[in-house]
Amino acid sequence: MPCKGDPNAIDALRKLKRVSMAHLPTPVEPLDRLSAALGGPRIWMKRDDCTGLATGGNKTRKIEFLMADAVAKGADTVVTVGAIQSNHARQVAAASARLGLRCVLGLLDAVPDRSQVYRLLGNVFLDKLFDAEIRISPDLEDTEPLLDSIADELSRQGRQPYVIPLGGSNGLGAAAYAEAFLELLAQFEALQEPLNAIVVPIVSGGTLAGLLLGASLSGWRGTMIGISASDKAERAIQRVRVPQLAAAEILGASDEIIGQPPIVIDDRFVGKGYGIPTPECVQAIELLARKEGLLLDPVYTGKAMAGLLTLIRENYFQADVNNLLFWHTGGSVALHAYPEIAVDFEKRTSRRET
Ligand SMILES: Cc1ncc(COP(=O)(O)O)c(C=O)c1O
Numbered sequence: 489m490p491c492k493g494d495p496n497a498i499d500a501l502r503k504l505k506r507v508s509m510a511h512l513p514t515p516v517e518p519l520d521r522l523s524a525a526l527g528g529p530r531i532w533m534k535r536d537d538c539t540g541l542a543t544g545g546n547k548t549r550k551i552e553f554l555m556a557d558a559v560a561k562g563a564d565t566v567v568t569v570g571a572i573q574s575n576h577a578r579q580v581a582a583a584s585a586r587l588g589l590r591c592v593l594g595l596l597d598a599v600p601d602r603s604q605v606y607r608l609l610g611n612v613f614l615d616k617l618f619d620a621e622i623r624i625s626p627d628l629e630d631t632e633p634l635l636d637s638i639a640d641e642l643s644r645q646g647r648q649p650y651v652i653p654l655g656g657s658n659g660l661g662a663a664a665y666a667e668a669f670l671e672l673l674a675q676f677e678a679l680q681e682p683l684n685a686i687v688v689p690i691v692s693g694g695t696l697a698g699l700l701l702g703a704s705l706s707g708w709r710g711t712m713i714g715i716s717a718s719d720k721a722e723r724a725i726q727r728v729r730v731p732q733l734a735a736a737e738i739l740g741a742s743d744e745i746i747g748q749p750p751i752v753i754d755d756r757f758v759g760k761g762y763g764i765p766t767p768e769c770v771q772a773i774e775l776l777a778r779k780e781g782l783l784l785d786p787v788y789t790g791k792a793m794a795g796l797l798t799l800i801r802e803n804y805f806q807a808d809v810n811n812l813l814f815w816h817t818g819g820s821v822a823l824h825a826y827p828e829i830a831v832d833f834e835k836r837t838s839r840r841e842t
Contacts, residue, residue, distance in 0.1 A: 493707030497741035501667055501705070504660070504738075505556040509583060510548040511540030516675045516813075521779045528800035529684070529812040533782070534672055537789075537818040542582030542614060545575045545818025546695050549664040550656035551583045557660060558589070563650030565590040567638050569631045571598045571763055572624070573787065573822045576655050576692075578611040581618035591620040592642065592649075594634045598627040599763030603827055610825030655692025657727070659734030665698020666705060666735060672813070673706055681811055683710060687799070688815035689792035690714035690753065691762070693727030695817060700728070701735050704745040711809070714753045715795035717788045718762040721753040728753075757795045763787050768794035770829055785819030786826045792817075 515538060519531045539548035558566055566584045570577040570593070577593045584591035593615055599606070615622060625634055631654045642649040655661070676683040690696045696714040703712060716724045728751045736746050759766030769790035776782045776793060784790045796814055799805065805812060823829070 492745070494705045494741050494745050497705050497736075497739040498670065500739040501663060501670075504553060504663055505560065506552040507555045507559065507583075507587065509541050509552050509555070509586065511538060511544075513671045513675060514538050516672065516679070519780050519782075519814075522776065525779060526797070526800050529805055529809045531796075532811060532813045534813055534815045536668070537783070537816045537820065539818070541579055542618070543818070543821050545579055546665075547576045547579040547656055548583075549668055550661035550694060551579055553660040553664045554652050554656055555583050555587060558650035559587065561650060562648055563589065564648045565592060565642055565650070566652060567592045567594070567635060567642065567649050568652040568656070569594040569596065569635055569654050571596050572602070572607060573599075573611045573763065573825050575611055575819045575821065577620070578614045578618070578821065580652060580656075581615045581620035584620070585618045590647070591618070592623065592638055593620045594623050594625050594631070594638055596625050596627050596631070599761070605827045606825045610822045612825075614821065653692075655694055657692035657694030657697065657731045659731060659738045661694040662698035662701060662731035662735035663738055665695050666702035666739070667698075669699045669702025669708075670706060673702075673708060676811070683708070683811055683813060684809040685711040685713070685805055685812045686815060687713050687715060687792060687796045687812065689717050689788040689817055690724055690728065691716070691718045691788065693724065694731045695815070696751070697728045697730075697732035698735060699815070700749055700751065701732055701741070701746070703749050704747075705739075705741060708749075710749070711805070712749050712752065713795075713799070714751070715757055715792040716753050716755040717791045718758060719755065721755040724753045724755060725751045754795050754799070757791045757798070759791070765790060765826065765829060766794065768798070770832070772797060773823075773829075774833070782816075783820035783823065784816075785822050786829060787822055788817055788819050
């Protein structure tokens with residue numbers, strides 16, 4: 489079936505206001521040693537861990553659009569939420585510092601049994617370096633009331649708050665990833681390689697939502713899979729659908745193209761829960777470090793890579809999938825907040841050496 493896409497919506501996307509902060513385009517790299525070890529399709533990586541802002545990551549793209557909106561609305565303070573080791577919070581804090589805005593972070597104590605290091609180093613230390621004001625909160629399923637109460641309090645103090653939802657996953661955040669998809673497509677066109685399948689981690693949903701929308705707008709036909717690092721598939725699908733539809737509305741995208749490609753989530757790699765690394769996640773981190781000199785993270789990309797490795801071993805991808813892309817969304821700062829991974833690694837490798 490010929491794929492039409494939606495050139496008008498792509499025009500609208502290109503006209504959205506943004507504050508330039510990311511180092512773009514991020515590189516696309518083949519992982520040939522990993523591909524050879526697995527014997528499946530050729531694996532590529534989109535290096536959104538290299539977006540440049542405060543060690544990079546997927547939130548920088550979303551923040552470019554969200555901060556432009558904050559500035560246009562006359563905000564003097566940016567408010568957002570995330571886990572104590574949120575990469576999103578760290579990048580919002582850095583972007584706020586760069587724009588001379590105040591930043592208030594509601595950080596959820598969402599991961600049980602964490603060490604003192606988890607509460608002190610990694611992202612949360614960087615938040616403080618970027619001069620963000622931090623409010624620690626118990627974990628919440630719905631973070632909107634917390635955001636509203638912080639914003640109300642700031643308004644009562646005469647400040648002009650701009651609220652960014654969890655993970656920056658609203659219409660503007662997803663629009664940023666629709667544009668990222670177009671960037672990737674152009675890179676594969678320049679490489680004269682087909683792009684057959686994409687694997688990406690998903691938690692708050694905006695990244696996958698935007699990639700799917702970008703795929704619909706361009707008429708791309710391929711396989712896209714979100715590996716959940718938090719929710720069961722049904723909930724994850726809802727999380728993706730909301731920003732996907734919101735972004736489609738902002739861009740005036742035609743209804744009939746949304747939903748193609750469909751939202752596909754694999755939730756087998758979450759383990760005991762968000763922020764709790766699984767043995768497969770740690771193995772994936774070690775494999776990518778050894779084979780490719782690349783850093784994954786213990787919360788998102790380690791689990792997503794564990795998913796990709798399993799899907800290849802299960803022969804999930806059809807024989808006509810030649811090029812499979814892993815979307816690296818960043819997050820390796822959090823490696824330094826999980827001392828138990830280092831302790832376990834030390835034990836295992838010192839045993840191997842003796
Ligand atoms: C490093 C990293 N990867 C992936 C994700 C997931 O992206 P999204 O929340 O847009 O689903 C996040 C944030 O939640 C993240 O910080």
